[in-house]
Amino acid sequence: MYEISQDLSLDKKLEILSDAAKYDVACTSSGSDRRGQKGMLGNSCAAGICHSFAADGRCISLLKILMTNHCVYDCKYCKNRRSNDIERATFTPREICTLTTEFYKRNYIEGLFLSSGVINSPDYTMEKMCETLRLLRTEYRFNGYIHIKAIPGASSELINSAGLLADRISINMELPTEESLSLLAPNKSVKNIVTPMNSISTAIASHRLAIGKDARMERAVINDRLSHTIFSGNDRAKNIGTAGSKGIEEAVNSALLSNNVNRGGSFLPADPKDKSLRRPFAPAGQSTQMIIGASEESDYDIMSTAQLLYKGFDLKRVFYSAYIPLNDDSALPSLDTPVPLLREHRLYQADFLLRYYGFGISELLSDDKPNFDTRIDPKCEWALRHLGDFPVEVNKASYDQLIRVPGIGPTSIKRIMSARRYGHVNFMMLKKMGVVLKRAQFFITCDGHMMGNIPIEEQFILNRLTDADRKTSYQIQNPDNSVQMNLFNDFGLSAGSA
Amino acid sequence: MRVFICEHNWEAMLSCIYDAWSSKLGHANIRLTTQEPEQYSLLDEYVTVSFDRGKAESVMDAVNLKISPQVYSEIAYAAMSSEEDALDTIYRVLILGFAYGPNVVKMVGYKDVSRFFDIRRAVGNEVHHFIEFVRFHEIRRSLYVAHIEPKNHIVGALGGHFSDRMPSENWMIIDDVHKEAIVHPKDEDFYFKKLSDDEFTRLLCTEEENDEYTDLWKVFFDSIAISERFNPKLQRNLFPIWKRKHAVEFK
Known part of the structure; x- marks a missing residue:
C-alpha cells in the first residue's frame, strides 16, 4: 500500500491520525505504578492522571493516535474501513517517538496510546508497532505509560513482545456476540479476538507468578472487605467460548508444567538471566471495548459478556462506546440515530457495580428485564427491588450492607468506618463525608432515625429518585448544544453603529 | 481576644503556635491567622509573631513525639492552604491531638477536625489538579x-x-x-x-x-x-x- 500524497506535514498527519483514533475509548493511564529513573524520562502513577479535557468532556490522558489509518479490513461501523474515501496517512516510528517524548516533557500527556489500521497484514502492522515501542523504550529512554492495541490475527510472538514493552495491552471485542460480529465486522471472528485475549491473560498471570504476585490482577481494596464479589468465589474459572475452557490458574499451571515450553516464542516469562527481557508483562493488565447501540444486543447480553471477561480473562477494564453513526449501511442503524449516551452511562455505572460494589450481573438484570431503567441508576433500581433489606443503620451496618446503599460508595464507607470508631455518625457528618444524601436518605437510619418522615414504599421512593435525577439524565441524553442568542454576533449589530 | 498574626511560611506558623500556646490566655480567648485582617477590630489585640528557630523546633518535636509524625505531616500539608482560618484550625486540632493522640485526624465528629478535613482535602485536590494541569x-x-x-x-x-x-x-x-x-x-x-x-x-x-x-x-x-x-x-x-x-x- 502506498501513500497518494507522500509529503504530509507532521501537524497534518497528527490531525488525521488523532481524528481517526478518537473513537477508541480506553484512554486511561491507571493501573501501573513505576518510579522514575535518572537518565530516563517518565514514571507512572497507579491512580492515573488526566492532563486535559476535550470539548466533549472526555479526559485526555494519553497521546491517542493511530500509527496508520490505512486498513485492509472493511468493518461496517468503522470510519477507516477500506471502502471509505478519506484522507490517509502513516506515522514513521520516529515521528511517534518525538511527539510522545516532547509532549510528555511539557506535561501535556501521560503516555502513548497506540492503535492502528491494518496495513498489508496483521503481522506487518503489529511488527511496525513493536518497532515503534522498542525505539521509544530504548533509544528515547521513555519510562512513561504505554497502551497498545493488539491487532486481531497477529502472531503470538509479536503480541508477546508488545506486552513486554507496554503497560497495558488491549484487543477490542467491538461486539458482544458472534452473530453481530460476523454481520458488522466480516473480517474479524470471535476466535481471532478471544484466542489472543486468552493467551495475553495467561501471559500476564504467569509473569505475575514469576515475580511472586498473585496470578490475578489487584482489584479495588474494597473487594477484600466484601464477602462475595465477581473476583472471588469458586465460579471464577468459568470462561467464554472454546478458547479458554479452563481458569487462568489452571492454564498457567499446565503451561508452566508442560515440558515442551519454548521460552523464546511463548508467552511465558523469559529466563531471568536475560536482563533485557526482565520486564513485567503488561503490568496494568488487559482491557477491551464494546460498541453500544450498533447491534441488537440488550444490556443484559453486554454486561454478561463483560462479567465473563472479568472473571475468565481477568481483564482490568471493559470500556463501552456509544455508537456514533458514521457510515451509511443497511446493516447499521440509520445516520440520524441519536447517540445512546445515557445507555452508555448506565452501562458504565453497572460496570462499576461489578468491580467496586460486589454486585453480580444476575442481581441487576435478567432475561425478563434485559435493559436498565433510564430514569434511575442501576444501584437504585436494585435497591427498590430489595426494599426488605432497608433501611440500613449506618452506625452498625457491615461493609456488605453499606456498599449496597445508593449514594454510598467505597470512599464514603472508608470514612464512615473510620469515624464510627470514635463516635456516632449523624446525617450532618455523612453529608460532610461526601455521601449523596439525595439518594441515600431513603435507605439509611442514623441511630435509629431516618432523615425526615419517609415511608419505605417503592412507588414513593421511585418518584422522589426519578425527580431528583431527571435533570442529570436529561442532560446526559441531550448534551447542551444550544447557544444563547447574541445580538452582536448573530445579527451583526455593533455597539457604536446607531 | 488576642489575635496572633504571622507570615505564611511553615516555620513562622510553628513559632506562632508556640507563642499562642504559651500566652496562657485560654484557648477560647485567642485566634491565629496568617493574613493581616482587612479591618481591625476595636476590641481585639493584635500581635505579630516572627520566625524563631527555637520555638518552631519545640512545637515540631512536641507534635512528632507526643502525637505522631503522621499527624505532623498532615498538619504541614494542610498549612499550605490559603484559607483564613487554616492556622487556627490546625491549632485547635493540635489541642485535641495532645489530649487524644494520633487518631485525632479521624475524629470528624469534632467540628474543628471536620473543618481540618475540609481544608486538608481542598489542598490535596488542588495539588492533584495542578499535577495534571x-x-x-x-x-x-x-x-x-x-x-x-x-x-x-x-x-x-x-x-x-x-x-x-x-x-x-x-x-x-x-x-x-x-x-x-x-x-x-x-x-x-x-x-x-x-x-x-x-x-x-x-x-x-x-x-x-x-x-x-x-x-x-x-x-x-x-x-x-x-x-x-x-x-x-x-x-x-x-x-x-x-x-x-x-x-x-x-x-
Missing part, C-alpha cells in the same frame, strides 16, 4: 518553565512528583500568585525559592517564547474531541476555567 514551556534548548496560579501555596508539593518524572531535565515551576518557585537542575534535587520582584518580572515573559510543540498540541486537542458528544458543561466541570489560565490548549 501544569504546562511546561520550552525556552531555549531543554529548559522547561511552567507558570501556575493556584489558590493555595502548593508549588512545593508539586516538586516530588515532577522530579521523579523528569529527573534528567532542567525545569522550574513558578507560582505567579504567591511569587514562589521550585527549581530543578538536571540530575540534582529540586529546591524551593521565594522570588524577588526583579526575578519575577524577568520570568513573566517565558510564555511568549515560541514553542513548536504547543501548536501541535493544539491540533491534537481539537481533533481528539468528538463533535457528536460536544459537552462544554462537563468540560468546565472537570477543568474549571480559573485553572485554565496557563493551559496552552485554551489560548
